[in-house]
Amino acid sequence: MTAAWRRFWLPQLRSSFAYSYARQDYPGYALDYAPGSAAALSLNQELHQAFANLIWSPFAEERNGGVSNGWLDIGLEYLFTRRDLSRRRRGAGPGGVGHGIANRVLMGAVARFWGGGPDRGA
Numbered sequence: 001m002t003a004a005w006r007r008f009w010l011p012q013l014r015s016s017f018a019y020s021y022a023r024q025d026y027p028g029y030a031l032d033y034a035p036g037s038a039a040a041l042s043l044n045q046e047l048h049q050a051f052a053n054l055i056w057s058p059f060a061e062e063r064n065g066g067v068s069n070g071w072l073d074i075g076l077e078y079l080f081t082r083r084d085l086s087r088r089r090r091g092a093g094p095g096g097v098g099h100g101i102a103n104r105v106l107m108g109a110v111a112r113f114w115g116g117g118p119d120r121g122a
Contacts, residue, residue: 011067012060020049026086043086053077073110079103 004018023046054077059070084099 008067011062012057014055014057014067015053016055017052018050020047022047024086044083045086046082046084048082049080051077051079069112071112075108077106077108079106 001022002018002020004016006014006016008014022044024044026043053075055073055075057069057073059072061068061070079102081102081104082099083101
């Protein structure tokens with residue numbers, strides 16, 4: 001399941017927010033295929049992800065009731081992830097912990113180039 005929302009603060013500044021959740025239920029025999037293997041010890045039970053970003057499009061314009069991003073986007077994003085191991089494997093992860101958490105800050109840029117002039121569109 002994923003839910004997301006985008007907000008334009010200004011024609012040149014926007015944000016997106018999203019949350020995703022996934023749950024896996026395995027039959028009782030799933031761990032019997034390779035007992036003790038890395039694959040058997042790392043079966044996921046639940047995954048949670050959330051992100052928020054801020055994107056600046058310095059050449060964006062309002063046009064025909066919408067926003068044209070222009071040719072350049074520069075953005076900053078925060079990403080949170082939590083992974084819980086299968087209940088049968090709790091305590092089997094590194095250090096006896098049955099879950100892991102990752103926090104990431106990402107920065108990126110997108111430049112759009114096209115072959116035609118302004119009359120050909122983007």
